[in-house]
Amino acid sequence: MTPEVEQLRAALEGLRAGVLRKLAAAVGDAAGPMARNEKTRDLRWVLLAVIEETARHAGHADIIGEQIDGNCVDLYGISSRSRKRSES
16 A cells, blocks of 8 residues: 555544544443334434435535536546536
């Protein structure tokens, strides 16, 4: 691995460990099973549901922005798509 990849990996691991510490401190005893609508879920399920919903709404916002100005959001530099409207 290159030094840059190692640095990124170490930074991400540090962030992950920090998030886990903060969650453990914030949740405490609430980390056990949670019941809602007659279904029992654990904290992992709840957190993943929140992440999924956030990602879904962020995607919807990107679509709306694309419809308004014709630009595609590309956070990772993967795509060079752009559908700018021609000036009339």
